[in-house]
Amino acid sequence: MSGAAPDARRAFLLVVPALALLVAFFVLPYFSIIIMSFREPATQGVHGGGFTLANYVSAVGDTFILRKLGETMLLGVGVTVITLLLGYPVAYHLARMRSRWNGLLYTFILAPLLVGLVVRTFGWMIILSNGGVANQALSWLGIIDDPLRLMNNYVGVTIALAHVLLPFLILPLLANIQAINPEVETAARSLGASRWRAFWRVTLPLSMPGIQAGAILVFVLSISAYVTPAMLGGGSGRTMSVLVVQYLVENFRWPAGAALAIILAVAAIVTVALFFALTHRVTRKLP
Amino acid sequence: MRRDPGKLILNVFVIAVYIFLMAPIVLIVILSLNSGEFLLFPIEGVSLRWFGALWNSRQFMDAIGTSFQVAAISTFVSGIFGTLAAIYCIRFAHRMRGALRLFMMAPLLIPEILTAIALLFFMYQIGIGTRYSIGLQIGHIIVTFPYVFLNVSSALFNFDKSLEEASRSLGASPLMTFRRVTLPLIKPGVITGCLFAFIISFDIFNISLLLKGIGTTTLPVQLFDYLRWDFDPTAAAVSSLSIIMTLIAILIFDRFVGLRSLRF
Numbered sequence: 001m002s003g004a005a006p007d008a009r010r011a012f013l014l015v016v017p018a019l020a021l022l023v024a025f026f027v028l029p030y031f032s033i034i035i036m037s038f039r040e041p042a043t044q045g046v047h048g049g050g051f052t053l054a055n056y057v058s059a060v061g062d063t064f065i066l067r068k069l070g071e072t073m074l075l076g077v078g079v080t081v082i083t084l085l086l087g088y089p090v091a092y093h094l095a096r097m098r099s100r101w102n103g104l105l106y107t108f109i110l111a112p113l114l115v116g117l118v119v120r121t122f123g124w125m126i127i128l129s130n131g132g133v134a135n136q137a138l139s140w141l142g143i144i145d146d147p148l149r150l151m152n153n154y155v156g157v158t159i160a161l162a163h164v165l166l167p168f169l170i171l172p173l174l175a176n177i178q179a180i181n182p183e184v185e186t187a188a189r190s191l192g193a194s195r196w197r198a199f200w201r202v203t204l205p206l207s208m209p210g211i212q213a214g215a216i217l218v219f220v221l222s223i224s225a226y227v228t229p230a231m232l233g234g235g236s237g238r239t240m241s242v243l244v245v246q247y248l249v250e251n252f253r254w255p256a257g258a259a260l261a262i263i264l265a266v267a268a269i270v271t272v273a274l275f276f277a278l279t280h281r282v283t284r285k286l287p
Numbered sequence: 288m289r290r291d292p293g294k295l296i297l298n299v300f301v302i303a304v305y306i307f308l309m310a311p312i313v314l315i316v317i318l319s320l321n322s323g324e325f326l327l328f329p330i331e332g333v334s335l336r337w338f339g340a341l342w343n344s345r346q347f348m349d350a351i352g353t354s355f356q357v358a359a360i361s362t363f364v365s366g367i368f369g370t371l372a373a374i375y376c377i378r379f380a381h382r383m384r385g386a387l388r389l390f391m392m393a394p395l396l397i398p399e400i401l402t403a404i405a406l407l408f409f410m411y412q413i414g415i416g417t418r419y420s421i422g423l424q425i426g427h428i429i430v431t432f433p434y435v436f437l438n439v440s441s442a443l444f445n446f447d448k449s450l451e452e453a454s455r456s457l458g459a460s461p462l463m464t465f466r467r468v469t470l471p472l473i474k475p476g477v478i479t480g481c482l483f484a485f486i487i488s489f490d491i492f493n494i495s496l497l498l499k500g501i502g503t504t505t506l507p508v509q510l511f512d513y514l515r516w517d518f519d520p521t522a523a524a525v526s527s528l529s530i531i532m533t534l535i536a537i538l539i540f541d542r543f544v545g546l547r548s549l550r551f
Contacts, residue, residue: 011374011375011378011379012375012379014371014372014374014375014379015371015372015375015376015380015387017367017368017371017372018368018369018371018372018391018432018436019372021368021425021428021429021432022390022391022393022394022429022432025406025409025425025426025429026393026394026402026405026429028409029402029405029406029408029409030401030405032405032408032409032412033401033404033405033408036408046411086304086307087304089297089300089301089304090301090304090305092297093297093298093301103541105305107537107541108305108308108309109308110537111309111312111533111534111537112308112309112312114486114490114533114536114537115312115529115530115533116489116490116492116506116507116510116526116529116533117490117492117507118492118507118510118511118514119312119315119507119510119526119529119530120311120312122311122315122510122514122522122523122526123310123311123312123314123315123526124311125514125518126311126314126315126318126523127310127311127314129518131327132327133314133328136327136328163307163308163311166304166307166308167308195293220398221398224398224399224400224401225400226400226492226493226496227492227493227507227511230511231511231514241400244400244404245400245496245497248404248407248497249496249497254408257404258404258408261400261401261404265398265401268398
């Protein structure tokens, strides 16, 4: 294929616009976050003249920020566990279903994802506010006398984030379970395993890659979410992202905000790596 | 059909989750038709008065206009850049294909809030800042680009390369081959990617919040700001308008291309 060489070289022009765009406005900007996080703070202008570690030192020494970081991580783990518990049965059910409702149910999972984030969170404001639908329903049923505080704290943020991110868990898992041959479960059953045992020992381990993909996606998206905690978190349910935006937009403390953003990103990477290490034992045995 | 308690429990649970998924969206649409003043049940009557209020709200109508414009430009640019890059990746890149694909997908894999902050700092450093909303437009292109790239890549992956080779060997130029053979075959992928890019651009929040210029706001940011101070059915009206638009897009799309071909 000697004739292909000039073609291949000219073909490289196809990818040049995209590469230029990404390098100029994606890669370089990431360097500017890192650089900004080491700049000296200033009252006049965006940052001072020199470089310093002070932004990191004061962030790590600040118990308020450490508590916020811990709460954000905990929120991420909570949302991931809830979406797994809600999403796995749905993915399993749809993957194994043979009926004409298939397409409609798929739309039900996909549609919320395509409706705007602010709109969906607004829906949860309607449901969770003090006089909202949830409290109305509960008091009508006689379960509560006084309205429950479901908003302006982590309760509301957790519920709404679980809703917002559920499709991100279901979709990869669905693809994964669909690819598992149902016959393997039948084989386990015919060899005397109970339905539960067949699921636990055969299907669940085989769907581990789907769980991994979905869980990481949900975790990263939930700790980096801004809209939902900003709208539903109030004062006490503020996450790290809300804090970072507050630093940047309201307080105009860019170097300190940049350091917080980097700390959040590093914490996310460490947690994902830990999760990989923990689930590695299961996936390693897979064919 | 044999009765099976395990299956029954699974079915009930799954139905409950579907209700959970759809509830907020359905509630918004119902409450936007409320003739009363508040976002509460039971609704007092059915009317379109809040859609009228929306029509008369300059802030919201301007924001809708801005969002349409930004989404259209993003779709156009991402559509071209993404398609070309996907063709190179699948057809010509060999050793570097994996790394290149990962790089092209990076804006999707890294949280949007970080990209927004990075771009904000960068735009200030090169002296443009948030003037003319250039940063906002570029940010939208960066985030929508992977959707086109991904969908076109998977369309290219699934078709027979020998069709292109046949066209070339019969004397067609590369450009001719692209126009008459490749493009028609990957058209569903391009359409899917572009539709996705448009919807995603319409939803992007963090980049719009941090990079909007003075006096320009996209719809999600405008709705967010509105809900800080007001909590009335105008917000429900604009939300249900965007829900209905999304639903129409999904329905048209499902009719012509099929929902299952969407790639995330």
